Amino acid sequence: MPSPALRLNLDPDALQANWRALDRMSGNARAGAAVKADAYGLGVKGVVPLLREAGCRDFFVAHWSEVPDVLEVAEPQMLAVLHGPLSDADAAFARETGVKPVINSLEQARRWLDAGGGRCDLMVDTGMNRLGVTLDQLGEPVLAALDIDVLLSHLVSSEEDTPLNELQRQRWEHARTALPHRRASLANSGGIALGTAYHGDLTRPGIALYGGVPRPEMAASLRQVVQPQAAILQVREVAAGETIGYNATYTATTAMRVGTIALGYADGYLRCWSDQGEFTAGGHTLPVLGRVSMDLTVVDLSHAPEIGEGDWITAQYALPEASAASGLSQYELLTLLGHRFGR
């Protein structure tokens, strides 16, 4: 295979340090890891072994279609599927593989028991109104028949200070008294910083593992994990008065030296970075010139004479700053990065 002209430069030490920091911040609870959406775009086959080596034993994906990749690098009993069994085929697949379904409704509970049941997790809705059994349903016999490993709920606004956090915590505590279970879990990344009362037995960080900073007080403990990098395909001289890219949004005011990279909005480097994004190479800052197109972007090399064709340059992509600059969420910034990146 020819080698890709795009790569996600993943810092394994930073990923492992982030998991350890979140595990420490989780106090007596253990930190798990949300690895849905291919570990937020970073690639489960790289991420999961590193997290296992750091000590992580609980992984969460959203879809059943995400299971086979994770099973290449983890044991089935470590993995839970958040969307739960949508069909008898899903339930049979869970039984066959030994992966835990997260039960989200009475119907899913019945489907799981009809398929033969076994160890599962249970999602209780405490305010999201998205997935999970309601508090009113906790007395239903079909839930009492489940073999519940983790009883979980999910916070609506853990990155904010809002009374909803405490209300959800109280509802989750109530659910814990209503049904037998081995472990309880409430906190995602932001929830870990809300304190011991939110930790239960297991926390479920996602974005913070990958360098997102959900709450400012976590910033000092978390490191950037991934840097998108692109190779320069071509260098050209542009005369003063010439324009660069689609719709001629950028006009050179002096003679310039520019480089074209193999990165565009089809790779998740969206048009919001047009005339706005920045790259670095050899200590230079390289501004994006003109529109980001589908497969190509042009950067200014005027002040970086030693950077040329074939050289790799790095996008400025620290998540909190990139989010503020682009208006995209830290989650979107990662999960957008497409399959043409070498991982």
Ligand SMILES: *Cc1c(COP(=O)(O)O)cnc(C)c1O
């Ligand atoms: C995605 C997800 C998480 C992780 O959330 P972050 O905000 O990325 O830490 C935890 N729990 C559930 C149920 C999720 O869907």
